[in-house]
Amino acid sequence: MTYGDAEFGFELLACRWAELAWPPDERRDSAVFVSRQLGTQKRRWDTIVVECDPEGFAARAQFGExxxxxxxxxxxxxxxxxxxxxxxxxxxxxxxxxxxxxxxxxxxxxxxxxxxxxxxxxxxxxVAPYPDWVRRIVAIENKPDLDASAARALSAQLEHDVETALADEVWVATAATGASVEPALLEDLPVDVGILTLDFSRGVVADAADVVWHPSTLDVASDSDAFDADEKADRRLEIAERAYGKGWRSFHETMRPDCRGFELRREGRALVPWCATKECGQTAAQCSGSCAEFSPEPPQWRTGGWPIEGGPGKGIKQLLEGRREWVRERETE
Structure with a gap:
């Protein structure tokens, strides 16, 4: 398959896989919610997986979406x-x-x-007691091509993640190569960080992942160099709240689905943005009003009766927002 910009496309597919199949190699006993590009002022993670108490997650819904x-x-x-x-x-x-x-x-x-x-x-x-709904927070860095230079660039960030221990686990997700020993295992990464290889040759399917290195569970309840225990607990809850509100399908907010070339393409059980004009995947930087190929939907598309309000771009937004709501509802059932 084609990722377009490898890291962005891989990140979206990794988010959808986590939504389907997290935790890897284990039975799911928590409600799971996935978001992307979240963190603190000093650190932003590619993917956040929030593992939730199912009853607490349902109670959280009383406070709005x-x-x-x-x-x-x-x-x-x-x-x-x-x-x-x-x-x-x-x-x-x-x-x-x-x-x-x-x-x-x-x-x-x-x-x-x-x-x-x-x-x-x-x-x-x-109106109701605010629930204790967050069990664990998992941070994932996505590097489809984890060569030596990428590993060196990541190493300091991952060490920071381990030392601050805002997340219960830290992982690196990379594209599977099929080698007998995955190259990621040979790179200089902190031993506390898990390594996950993902094979999206069939698109996103539940069995697309293999764990090649298990992470350590970090001590999120104790003081660290950056935060005391109470401040850490507050930061973790704020991250979980932002993940709850944003999800990972919010890429339409920084792209131009109102362009006549914007489409969603199916990759297994995922829908990812595709540019029909350039015939490639795209990123927020590429898909903008400054794009030389940007062509806004003609007015008649927006008043032609489908969907009832707006044109295809509006329909794409409604679809992505509806899927985010569906995931929330599914996890509370």
Whole structure:
């Protein structure tokens, strides 16, 4: 198959495989949600797999499909069962209370807490207890062609991941070569990092992966050089929330599905972006309004009755967003 830009296309296929078949070589007993291009200010991972408590994951759905940022989490997680003045209900956030009031207004507008005014005081009440829904976070770096130079470039980043231990496990996913000893095993990677080889010659199928090196389980509950244990727990939850809100199909937000050449091509059980004009896979950098081949959909496509609102580009967005919702619903059943 053709990946277009190898790393981007491989990343999308790896995300779809993880959605189907994570964890590798084990029976799934957690709800699983996959996202891409997430992390902290200093580190961004290609793929994030969030393993969730199924009941907790279902309870998380009560707070809507969008992510809760750190300010909203402060309000939602500490909101009381009975009406209480917000300063009595919430621990001091470490920043001015006016920002907390802004977060309360945002939370109430989204329906994730209730608020009322009693005299000059704002009182809040929870709509439901915020669940303990995240079991584990797995970080995956995708390098389809893991040669010596790519391994050297990755090594420092992976060492950082192991030392900070924000993720429970860290993996490198690379394209299978079929060699008796996979080249990735011979590269200088940290021993705590797992190595996964993926064969997408048949597209994305559940048995496309082989584990050639198992990772260590990192100590996410203890202090590290970068974070103390409490700060680490908060960061992990924020990452999980962003993953929940974003998913991995959000590539349409940085590409141009409204171009008449934009298509989705099936690769096994995955749908990936394809440029019919150039006859190749594409990336967000290539698929933009500045592309010399960009050709916007004609107006009649957008009013011709399919889909009911918008043209094919709108339909592609609805399809990808619908699939993200389907995965959420499937994992709560």
């Amino acid at each position: 969008d992510a809760l940022d750190s300010d909203l989490l402060h309000v939602v997680r500490n909101a009381p069962a009975e009406w209480t003045y917000y300063r009595d209900a919430l621990p001091h956030p470490g920043y001015p209370w006016r920002y907390v009031r802004e977060a309360i207004h945002r939370a109430a507008a989204r329906g994730v807490v209730e608020k009322r005014k009693q005299g000059n005081r704002i009182e809040i009440r929870r």
